Amino acid sequence: MRILVTNAHTPQAYAIIRALRPHASRIVTTVEGSGPLAPLGHASRSRLVDARYRAPSIVEEWSSGRMATGSSPAEDAWISAIERIADEQRIDVVFPSWDPYVLAASKHAGRLAGRGVTVPVPHFDPATPAFDKYAAVQASLATGVACPRTYLYESTGQLEQIAAEEGFPLVVKPRFTSGGRGMVIARDREELLREVPRVSAAFGSPIIQEYIPGGERDSVQFVVDRSGQVVFCFQKRRIRSFRRTARFGTVSESVSPDERRRKFEALVRRSGWWGAMGIETIRDPRDGLDKLMEINPRFPRQVWNRTELGINEPLLCIRIARGERVEPVENCPPGVMFVSPVEDAGLFALQMLDLGVYRWRTTIRGLAPLDPLCAPLTVREQWRAFRRTYVGERRRVVDPYLRHAWRDPLPSMLWWMQFATWLAGGLKQVGR
Secondary structure (H helix, E strand, C coil): CEEEECCCCCHHHHHHHHHHHHHCCEEEEEEECCCCCHHHCHHHHCCCCCEEEEECCCHHHHHCCHHHHCCCHHHHHHHHHHHHHHHHHCCCEEECCCHHHHHHHHHCHHHHHCCCCECCCCCCCCCCCCCCHHHHHHHHHHCCCCCCCEEECCCCHHHHHHHHHHCCCEEEECCCCCCCCCCEEECCHHHHHHHHHHHHHHHCCCEEEECCCCCEEEEEEEEECCCCCEEEEEEEEEEECCCCCCCCCCEEEEECCCHHHHHHHHHHHHHCCCEEEEEEEEECCCCCCEEEEEEECCCCCCCHHHHCCCCCHHHHHHHHHCCCCCCCCCCCCCCCEEECHHHHHHHHHHHHHHHHHHHHHHHHCCCCCCCHHHCCCCHHHHHHHHHHHHCCCCCEEECHHHHCCCCCHHHHHHHHHHHHHHHHHHHHHCCC
């Protein structure tokens, strides 16, 4: 195979490259965007990559919702660049790894197929809930999967009614987003009236959801064949992530699939998606239900959890796209801890800062916390949790950035710098 992996700034791209390198005669990457930092897309700097190109960014068109309803000059320029690279490099597989490029590849899968190029995502259907978070809520409710109460923002006049029915805080979320990009938690009426129009102007009409207090976030990952049958299911328990947003997850543990798998399979089939997908949930402590947060039509950031165990999901997706028969994979062991030590150290520092600011705000200033059920752990609790991760006889798998740092150093260094900027972005959430 001669493979093109797009948007090489994502950790998914690096995991895909590592998984497919033994099966590829050539791997090419693209870095999207025209800024001076675009060439630093960390996966593109791997020694496993044979060539790298720039391509136009389509993130703005995606986040505004325009891509779901039509095309744009930026999208046309992106697919033209992909076709040009595919012809020049004789590419036969294009593998996107992040939502906007998955959407664009899905829309143009037929066009690429005409050039003999396989794309491991289904052809675009504007009704699919895999791209639109409001459509995901509608599909979820139709299949009996619980959701936070959700409203589609259409006019400022709605906000007073929503606030009266739900109270505060409220979650304001773009319909087309990933990793919490553009999401706002409105604590009061003033913040709601200020932030909803701002989010709407930047990302298109958002959804407004009830806030789930003290919720435990989780995810179930699937690989689905063309008939809608699950060929692989992976569940894990999050051990450590930033309490305020559940982002920056650095430690998790595999668990045996439970009743959530059966519950979510109907939603998987209704979505019409095949290939890689994930369902993100939050457990509501008020009723004990796992409620849908979003459907992701791609691998998660920690897809390396499985590739490092020898389960090659990217290859499964390519085989499914080519119409090959894929047998179910059932050999993912439970009880394996997945650790990212360098990222974990950075998160530990952010958590300690969060604790200090939280105590200053609540104890000294007397301010009410946003979520009393989601207070930070004490210093002793955080240190014990951190120590339990690295001491003991449990089986651990270390992330590829640290594991392969000596043989493939540039992706590791660039990724750790990128992750540090993510943590810096989390500073605005500390102590709340």
